[in-house]
Amino acid sequence: MTTTVGRYIGQSVKRREDPRLLTGHGRYVDDVQDAGTLHVAFVRSNVARGRITELDVSEARALPGVEAVYTADDLNPMIQQYWASMMGPRIEMGGESVYPPVSVLAPGDVRYVGDPIALVIATSRYIAEDAADLVVVDVEPQRPVLGLREPITNTDLVHPETDSNVSQTMPLPEIPEIEALFANAPHVVTRTFAGARATNVPMEPRGLTVHYDRYRNEMLIRAATQSVHEIKAFAARLTGVPESNVRAVADDVGGGFGQKMMVMREEAAVIMAAFKLGSSPVKWIEDRRENLMASNQARSEEGDLTFAVDAEGHIMAVKCNFFEEVGAYPPSAGATAMLAIGVFTGPYKIPIIIPGCTAVYTNTVGKSAYRGPWALETIFREQMMDHVAREIGMDPIEFRRINIIQPDDLPFKTATEMTLENITPSETLEQVVEMLDVDSFRAEQARAKAEGRLLGLGIGGYVEPSAIAFGVLNSDPAVMTMDVSGKVQVRLGTGSHGHSIETTIAQVVATHLGCDIDDVAVIQGDTATSPMGPGTGGSRTAVIAGGAAQTASIEMREKLVRIAAQLLEASPDDLEVNGGVVSVKGTPQAAIPFAQLAMTAHMAPDMLPEGMGPGLEVIARYRPPTEFTWSNATHGCVVEVDRETGMVDIKRYIVSEDCGQMINPMVVEGQIAGGVAQGIGGVLFEDMAYDSDGNPLATTFLDYLLPSAPEMPDFEYGHVESMSNTLGGYKGMGEGGAIASPPAVANAINDALAQIGVPALTRFPFGPSQIIDAINAG
């Protein structure tokens, strides 16, 4: 079957999601206000590590309007199983994934500030919060376990149930031949880079309503989630309610960026509480303080990098050793760096990589996915490319050119045994260089410097392992039905939370089925109507769900063509499909609209071709041919650094992206822009810092600074479209904007500062105070 790019694929079709969202008619989880709903507030620890010496909920329980107050003893013992489909069963169960010890409420001791100790259920959130204030908690504080490296040897343990704070490690090997190579290399450069702890900050915080009906043994969950099937399966395992009796629904979801992919502890606690209560719907809507203080975080990572480079500038070998903290209760406790290492070589021909990594538990909020969970590889490597270039006296663009994978190198087997194919890193690099007009920029930079102004230019490139397709992520389904009227519904296992899936999948279906886009309804976000799929995340939906929708559309079209051939007494090969009509090629008057074919299929089965059953349903599932569908991009950025204030002004921001066949360029560019803004924020503003007692220092938007409109530039886009080997030629691109932007911005700032001899910064954030300190020290 050949791919046809028709009327809709490749067009910036306006979004069908927009009218309801623009007029206030979205349906987010908190918008559903069923009568009799009860509301949850958590009592949380304000100590990072300590023993609970007193916990008295009697006064809270006595408050009128309070339905129940639960503590660890009420809920933890009832938990059946605690593991995520995406990661698989726990090691103790014979699985391969590392998880923290099981608890939904603090089990006698607290392990981070924000650790939920008790859960109050009341007739309104106001009363629930009043009651939470009445819970008496006394904690005897202990010295918290903090940092990325110190916990490795610290004998104080975050989890007394474990024998070490190390959750997962792969020690950096020492190989004599490699040591000799480094000892004799013409250039050896070593740096340590650090990320700043960041958090996803979906504008809609987390939230869910759980209604367990003990008489039916049924559970209905409405959640702000990226994956209804994950929370459904998780709730079933947690409570022991048969999975077939659990239904999960997500209508509109206000962003996630990874934070709503896996079920987190509070959500599990609410599920357990509703299960124990067994009657009314129980709703918890996270407030912003909770979201910033206790919703999962990321990017607290460091990397020790050493590059060996030959006299011409070819990278000979790299060592990379990553350190990261996973906090106390991450949804899974494995080292993110495991995946990062696999793709560390990025768009470059790096023949040898010696990797290591260590993840530690700390008395902080758990780590989970944040747009490009493995991004540390690009963030550190792309900064390193500039550091090395500067140290060996080469232009950073030239250094990249010397090492970048060229078209002739493809397919390219990396040092980590990944096969890169259908990528265009040198093309996107050259497109950015051209759009930046680097030569004129350098002249402008020199002029500016003469006036006392500091301009800088930075590049960041990456190859993204998009559409990860193993484990539960291996495939996506599409169930297509055509009504008697000839309109189609396609049901997906996806979970749009800003991704425009209702529009883009309709474009795919309308193109491949050959009908008007308004005749296609896209249904997702309800386990009762949607087939099992892993949800939306990991830059997968266009590639894998798109492939499933395409497969279903083509099968449906073939079926319609066969029916039409029968009715028209023509050969299927002589027919074509357009605008919801099947007609004889060259004889447009010999035509039958979908509605008539559908009526035949549903109401006159005896008129169908020999062997064809009644009805019009197609069940399709698409599994990409490879575990990763590679996409790539290069980012280029121009900044001005104010040497008096340390403020950074982003003057230009350019992205050249290859995400294969674009379904909707407007949506692609929107995804890039949003990701880049998050990446810029992670360098310049966002810092979820903790003090030495383990107190989070940024629990409001006045302390945790998100990028706002005045700090953001107009983005400029270049596109290279090379087809992937997946069905539609698509490549995932939802995360890339956030992956390549941090090093591009960092490199631009360091390029500006280098002009006045300031040594390059290596630890995020590069905020005004850090920049001023560097200028003063330099």
Add this chain to the structure above:
Amino acid sequence: MSETISNVTVTITVNGRQRDVTCEPRKLLSDVIREELVLTGTHVGCEHGACGACTVLVDGAAVRSCLLFAAQMDGAEITTVEGIANPDGSLSDVQEAMRDNHGLQCGFCTPGFVITLTAFLRDHTDPTDDEIREAISGNLCRCTGYHGIVNAARQVCGRANGGES
């Protein structure tokens, strides 16, 4: 404590209709709009006046409803995002421009931007780019990077977009 507080009743005009609302005096305007008036388009993104998702028009001015108590609103005229579309239900210029320029993704911040831009562009017919960006600086969006939103404002003022193809 809640049992000792007696409710208050205020009369508010909401999206052109006069409504009597009875609630606890401590109840935030944002919560009353969402729960008592069941106008759930007004979103709560922070409850501390920093994100702008809860922005509504009070007597024509864009204000944050999470920073007000409903009890203070007696006699006020309030417009929420549900009251912005044209009387025939078609999108307003601001809403249409947001759609044309992909000024929204998840849509959670969107009601706040629609209200803020509606008030700003009513009062400023030819703002500079910097003025547009400043006008929406109190509204946070995590999805769009603001480019589409700025382009929407430019479109309403009849100006060409910057950068986006």
